Structure formats: structure tokens, C-alpha cells
Amino acid sequence: MTALFARLVAMIGAAMILMRRWGKSPEKPALGGAPIIPEAKPQRIPTLKMPTAKGWEDGHAPTAAPGLKVNAFAKGLKHPRWIHVLPNGDVLTAEALGVDGGRIRTPFDYAMYSTMKRAAAVGNSPNRITLLRDADGDGVAEVRHTFMEGLNHPFGMAMLDGTFYVGNTDGIMAFPYTEGATKIQAEGRKIADYKPAGHWTRSILPSRDGKKLYVGVGSLSNIAEHGFEAEEGRACIYEVDLENGTQRIFAGGLRNPVGLAFEPTTGDLFTVVNERDGLGDETPPDYLTSVKDGGFYGWPFCYWGKTVDDRVPQDPAKVATAIRPDYALGGHTASLGLCWLPAGTLPGFPDGMVIGQHGSWNRSNLAGYKVIFVPFEDGRPSGPPRDILTDFLAPDEKYSYGRPVGVTIGPDGSLLVADDVGDVIWRVTGAGA
Known part of the structure; x- marks a missing residue:
């Protein structure tokens, strides 16, 4: 009976997609500093559309932009999400799948779970960090070790003064590390606690002086539908003081802040944020923004500044303080990965940010499924985005060969992308490298 309900929900969802697309062209992507964001159209039945995970066949790879080339640095991993480069040049990748969402209560819950499972977005999580080493310098890691295992949905990683930090879904762990080690077996200590589940990733970025950590903690839900108390301490970026062991909320109202990076000339902290669902294909857009100390960015009451979401019980005083983001990245692109790319790192690319767009599951025309670049001038995003890697998605949108997540600069100056x-x-x- 449950399977029948799931099929019914899927059929209704497909019909709603057709109705939303009938007689009109797809909406233009909401991009840039002054995006055109369509009027919100709340959906009683959320759009549910996601490609089947297919993977890459031998000889098949994403398409690199002109002047660039791409190769597999490491294959045969298990759901690699994030990347960190150690001081000696070893590359770490956190391998994890999402936290169990709990009991399935409705036919739509079941349809959602079934869709996510088909898309390889849920399953048994490896909960480990793997070390990769390119000892001979040919651009392919021929050395591989299990660096850590038995973790609790690890994601963010950082190294400071002989201490290795891991962002588990329930908090930040600190472990002693010896340079060149291929495995950490020592007991760690927890330095910060966070509520697990929901948006489960915990990205980590050390402050530029190495005295603090910034940690991204996403919301439990879409628009606080489980109540505001359940969202207490979520949808924010924390600042953890490593000297005295305290932490505070650095900025809030950020539904799911994942990638974190500093703009080097201003020192401003930037993040990419996944916005709310159920208001349309391009409403509201995910975004890239600088983050102000004490700033509030709208969630769940409003979006893109002070545009009120009428589905949420309102707090006019909070809405009045909401800061508009810097740069729209298109609706539901699931922009997750973020790193600074200095000019000249890739030929033809100036200073800017690289963003891994994991790809949508909740719009009639799929979006994301690529790695993009946003140019910067005077410390701020400037100009249209450029593609770096594309064709993670089949042209008919039935299959995804891959889904990009974390991005970082490799030990040899290349760009590394977790798929x-x-x-x-x-x-x-570069194509000539």
C-alpha cells in the first residue's frame, strides 16, 4: 500500500511539473547582484524531480571549459563530499551520506526517500576520511589510506598547529596529528556540540590568524515547519574560539550555509547558501554572500533581503534587519562547494570564487550539476558566472553521471572537485599543463 501511495504522489508531482511548464518558457536563471526573482507561487505539492544516479563509464568525464582539461585524480571512492589538503600535500576526502531523516510519516515522505535513494543521496554512510597521495607527481593519486573511520557523518576538515579538526554532524572533534602520518588512531576530544540531522553538513574554516574556527550549521527543515524551538542554534555560522573553548553565533538567518572562504584583500568571510523550497523554480535563488559579524540574512521569515515568506509566522522586527545577499546563483542549484581561486591559477581566469553546484531535486527544469566561477573586483562578486566543469547531467535529465560538491586548490595548484x-x-x- 505504501508503494502504491508513493507512485501516486510521484504521478501527481509529474503532473504538477507539466502544469507549471505548460504554455510558457522556463524562467531565466536568477543570477548576479541584481537578479530578476519571479513572484512566489507556493506549491501545495512540492516539485519532486531528480535524475537517477548512473556514474561514469570508462573514458567518460565531465566537460572542461575551453582552455582547461580534467582528469580523475582518484576513482573508486564512496560518496566523497569534501576535500582538504594537508601541509605535506596529502589530499583528504570526507566520505559520508546524509543522516537518516527519521520515520516516514506520509506518502510524500516515502516518495521523497525513494527518489533520493534512486539518486544515490541516501544509504549506508561510509563515515570515514580517506588519504590520497600523488607521490610521483603525475596528477593521479596512486597511494591511498583510510585516514580515519567510525566518524559521525564527517564533512569539514581543518589543520592547525598539529591538531586535526573534523566536522561531524553532531559537533567538532579535535585530534592530534603528526605530519606525514597516513592514519589517525588517537582518541579525539569534542570542542563544540551541534544538533544533528536535517541539513547535516558541518563545514569548517580557520580564521586567518588561526585562533578561531568558523562552522556552517544548516537548518533542520525547509521553513521551520517543526517550530522555531527545533531550529534554535541552527541556520547560522558559528565562531569557535580555540583559545578559551567558547563559541558564539557569528551570523544567522542562513538556511543552509555550507562552503566557507575568505576573500583575501578585504578579509571578508563568504559563504554559499541553499535557500528554501516550494515557491517556484527560481524563487528564491541560492546565493553567494559576504557574512557580517552579527548579521541576519532572513531565514525563515524572508528571503533576498526583506521579501516576506507568507508561509511563515512573521517577526517584523527580524525582517527589518535582514541583509540582502551579494550574488544570486540560480534557484535550487544546491551550491555547496566554495574556494577562492587566485588569478592565473587556471588560464584565463581572474580572481574569484569557485562554486560546486550539487544540483536540484525540486524544480521542473533541473539546475546546477556543474562547477562554476564567479569573478571578483574590489573584494566583491562582479560580472556573470563562468562554467569550469559541465555535463554532470545527461541532456534529457534522466541520469546524473556525477554531482560536484567540495572544491579546493590542490597541492600542485590544480583545482580539485569532489564528485x-x-x-x-x-x-x-590548464589544457597545456
């Missing part, structure tokens, strides 16, 4: 459906770390360089 959690393809189970690959991709390496991007």
Missing part, C-alpha cells in the same frame, strides 16, 4: 555520485575526485588544470 559524490561519480565517486571521483576530479583534477582541473
Whole structure:
């Protein structure tokens, strides 16, 4: 009976997609500093559309932009999500799947779970960190070790003064590390607690002086539908003081802040944020923004500044303080990965940010499923985005070969990209390299 309900919900969802697309062209992507954001159209039945995970066949890879080339730095991983480069050049990748969402209460819950399972977004989580080493310098990691295992849905990683930090879904762990080690077996200590589940990723970025950690903690739900108390201490970026062991909320109202990076000239902290669902294909857009100390960015009461979400019980005083983000990235692109790319790292690319767009599940025309670049001038996003890697998604949108997540600069100056459906770390360089 449950399977029948699930099929019924899926059929209704497909019909709603057709109705939303009938007689009109797809909406233009809401991009840039002054995006055109369509009027909100609340959906009684949320759009549910996601490609089947297929993976990469031999010889198949994403398409690199002109002047660039891509190769597999490491294959055969298990849902690699995030990347960190150790001081000696070893590359770490956190391998994890999402936290169990709990009991399935409705036919739509079942349809959602079934869709996510088909898309390889749920399942048994490896809960480990793997070490990769390219000892001979040919751009392919021929050495592989299990660096850590038995973790609790690890994601963010950082190294400071001989201490290795891991962002588990329930908090930040600190472990002693010896340079060159291929495995950590010592007991760790927890330095910060966070509520697990919901948006489960915990990204980590050390402050530029190495005295603090910034941690991204997403919301439990879409629009606080489980109540505001359940969202207490979530949808924010924390600042953890490593000297005295305290932490505070640095900025709030950020539904799901994942990637974190500093703009080097201003020192401003930037993040990419996944916005809410159920208001339309491009409403509201995910975004890239600088983050102000004490700033509030709207969730759940409003979006893109002070545009009120009427589905949520309102707090006019909070709405009045909401800060508009800097740069729209399109609706539901699931922009997760973020790193600073200095000019000249890739030929033809100036200073800017690289963003791994994991890809949508909740719009009539799929979006994301690529790695993009946003140019910067005077410390701020400037100009249209450019593609770096594309074709993670089949042209008919039935299959995803991969889904990009974490991005970082590799030890050889290449760009590394974690692909959690393809189970690959991709390496991007200039075509002549």
C-alpha cells in the first residue's frame, strides 16, 4: 500500500511539473547582484524531480571549459563530499551520506526517500576520511589510506598547529596529528556540540590568524515547519574560539550555509547558501554572500533581503534587519562547494570564487550539476558566472553521471572537485599543463 501511495504522489508531482511548464518558457536563471526573482507561487505539492544516479563509464568525464582539461585524480571512492589538503600535500576526502531523516510519516515522505535513494543521496554512510597521495607527481593519486573511520557523518576538515579538526554532524572533534602520518588512531576530544540531522553538513574554516574556527550549521527543515524551538542554534555560522573553548553565533538567518572562504584583500568571510523550497523554480535563488559579524540574512521569515515568506509566522522586527545577499546563483542549484581561486591559477581566469553546484531535486527544469566561477573586483562578486566543469547531467535529465560538491586548490595548484555520485575526485588544470 505504501508503494502504491508513493507512485501516486510521484504521478501527481509529474503532473504538477507539466502544469507549471505548460504554455510558457522556463524562467531565466536568477543570477548576479541584481537578479530578476519571479513572484512566489507556493506549491501545495512540492516539485519532486531528480535524475537517477548512473556514474561514469570508462573514458567518460565531465566537460572542461575551453582552455582547461580534467582528469580523475582518484576513482573508486564512496560518496566523497569534501576535500582538504594537508601541509605535506596529502589530499583528504570526507566520505559520508546524509543522516537518516527519521520515520516516514506520509506518502510524500516515502516518495521523497525513494527518489533520493534512486539518486544515490541516501544509504549506508561510509563515515570515514580517506588519504590520497600523488607521490610521483603525475596528477593521479596512486597511494591511498583510510585516514580515519567510525566518524559521525564527517564533512569539514581543518589543520592547525598539529591538531586535526573534523566536522561531524553532531559537533567538532579535535585530534592530534603528526605530519606525514597516513592514519589517525588517537582518541579525539569534542570542542563544540551541534544538533544533528536535517541539513547535516558541518563545514569548517580557520580564521586567518588561526585562533578561531568558523562552522556552517544548516537548518533542520525547509521553513521551520517543526517550530522555531527545533531550529534554535541552527541556520547560522558559528565562531569557535580555540583559545578559551567558547563559541558564539557569528551570523544567522542562513538556511543552509555550507562552503566557507575568505576573500583575501578585504578579509571578508563568504559563504554559499541553499535557500528554501516550494515557491517556484527560481524563487528564491541560492546565493553567494559576504557574512557580517552579527548579521541576519532572513531565514525563515524572508528571503533576498526583506521579501516576506507568507508561509511563515512573521517577526517584523527580524525582517527589518535582514541583509540582502551579494550574488544570486540560480534557484535550487544546491551550491555547496566554495574556494577562492587566485588569478592565473587556471588560464584565463581572474580572481574569484569557485562554486560546486550539487544540483536540484525540486524544480521542473533541473539546475546546477556543474562547477562554476564567479569573478571578483574590489573584494566583491562582479560580472556573470563562468562554467569550469559541465555535463554532470545527461541532456534529457534522466541520469546524473556525477554531482560536484567540495572544491579546493590542490597541492600542485590544480583545482580539485569532489564528485559524490561519480565517486571521483576530479583534477582541473590548464589544457597545456
